[in-house]
Amino acid sequence: MQRHILKNKNKITLINGILIIVGFFSKWTMDNMDIFTGSLIIASILGVAPIAIQAYQSLKVKVVSIDVLVTIAVVGALIIQNYEESAIVTFLFLFGAYLEQRTLNKTRSAIKELTEMAPEKALKQMDNEEFMVVDVDEVDEGDILLVKTGAKIPVDGTVLKGEGSINEASITGESIPVRKEEGSNTYAGTILDNGTIQIVADRVGEDTTFGKIIELVEEAVDSKSEAERFIDRFSKYYTPAVLVIAIVVWLFSREIELAITILVLGCPGALVIGVPVSNVAGVGNGARNGVLLKGSEVISDFSRLDTMVFDKTGTLTVGNPSVAEKEYYGDNTGEALKYLASVERESDHPLAKAVLEEIGETTFPTVEKTEVIKGGGIVASVDGHRIAVGNVTLMEREKVEVNEKAQADLVRFEKNGDSLVLTSVDGKLKVLMGVRDQMRPGVKKDLRKLKELGVKNLVMLSGDNQVTVDVVSRELGLTEARGNMLPEDKSAYIKKLIEEEGQIVAFIGDGVNDSPSLALAHVGIAMGSGTDVAIETSDVVLMNSDFSRLPHALGLTKATARNMKQNIFVAVGVVVLLLTSLIFSEWMSMSIGMLVHEVSILVVILNGMRLLRYNVG
């Protein structure tokens, strides 16, 4: 019975509304008070039934919900024979709840689109070698799956057989299909555009990258900031308090009408729903645009940002440096290059890769001994020669003479924004290479937008020499740039900004080397293209490490934070307005109060919905 009534709530609302119309119609046109009273009584009783059931259910688990307040108010109105009020209040309450549900679903639509991309079925190889359609939950690691053209990849796996191209937009945001063949990795939730492949499942369900993204977003839309937790605690005591106040008023004034009006006016409607609605719409917009925001605390911090600190290599630059210019000194250049190649071959430094690429095919004499000089480079012995590869500091330490021509070259290279790699053989300078990393396309424009959005300081930290860093900084229009920074220097710098200057700081860097800085900053954003690391360590995840999403992310968090404030303002404003007009005006009644409440709830939901369309432009 109870469930039946709740199931048919929408029908009840409709009948309730029709009865009210019939009642007023017969009163005004036929002056028939019997039909009027009769239909309004039926409408009230019918309408209060589902509300009363919900009230009973919540009282059973010791919660004084809005339903409890409304039920008492309606019953009270019936007792004092104010059937007009009781019928209209139930209708407004039920119809409001219906509209709320409809509009709320809209605000959640962006999130829903994302979760619906999750694969549901898979073609799994059974014991008899045949492929059968199974639920994706039934796939275990190590299972072999068949994926046909147009189908979703069900798990994170490795291609076993066949080839095809896959649209990985759901993971990377990049919609140009990626070619996959034997041994390639595939990601759950991506779509096989053409071809047929067999894959072996490596990770399934929530362990897949896509599963992690969904979980992150779901946690994010329901995460609560300090302010929201306060509202939650507040509303826990608020509704019982309203009930108590109404009873007290009734006891003292003996006016049932006033008491039940207070019950309705005191409903906290818009207050409890305003902030979650902004949150879900904001996070939803982000998810649709390649920006995953981890919850409302992040939104709040990000929107109030003072300073953005960037790592240089791989963040502002492409992270794929190459040798832009070079000079040779003295003779035996060929030998020197071979030694250089041998030493660099053993290093995993990003500059080493560029140097090796530049030298190309060569032979590698055996390296007998190497020593890494921190903040300098490498000293090694090869074929009985002492080889030093590194920066100017290292050359000074090795007492390598740098002649006038080389000095001039050094200055010129640095001015061009190169990182310097010097090579000496037995204390004689042989090779100077200038390695340059390309700027990310569009980065200058993105940084300007960030500034326009109100970020006061744009700071770059880098391990490169100061001259190079300055060149890049001038080109990009940064407010500050510091070179010669080791990872621990970077985190110390961020700590100083936060603790001594009280700034709100975001750090954008690669997820591996800079994890201390990412953790320290209020908002950490990892650029690593290994999506897993980026998801784990970041507060804001940029899909596909797309730097150009940053202005959107910042603008969106600002819009979301603003939206939340507007909603809180509307909600609190409405309660204040209703209570003051109850005291100071004649026209305030239960049904007007309910109408204003329901309208205010719809206003905050519609306001939240605006965020779905936000675009930084």
Add this chain to the structure above:
Amino acid sequence: MKSATIQLEALTCPSCIQKIEGGIKGLEGVDQDAVKVLFNSSKVKVDFDADQVSIDEIEESINKLGYDVIKSKVK
């Protein structure tokens, strides 16, 4: 201890959360601190002792409060 994720029909009133939370916490064998009702994704996450309470009983308690369970996953 097992943990379950229960997908409900779309939740629309924040007070539903208090209700469902209260209802589940009232069950014997449910980890009181680990009950999480997610409003926007309309999900319940709960840890429970399978010897004392079954997933069916948990679903039933939610049903009784007037909310439909769409599906649940136990790990």
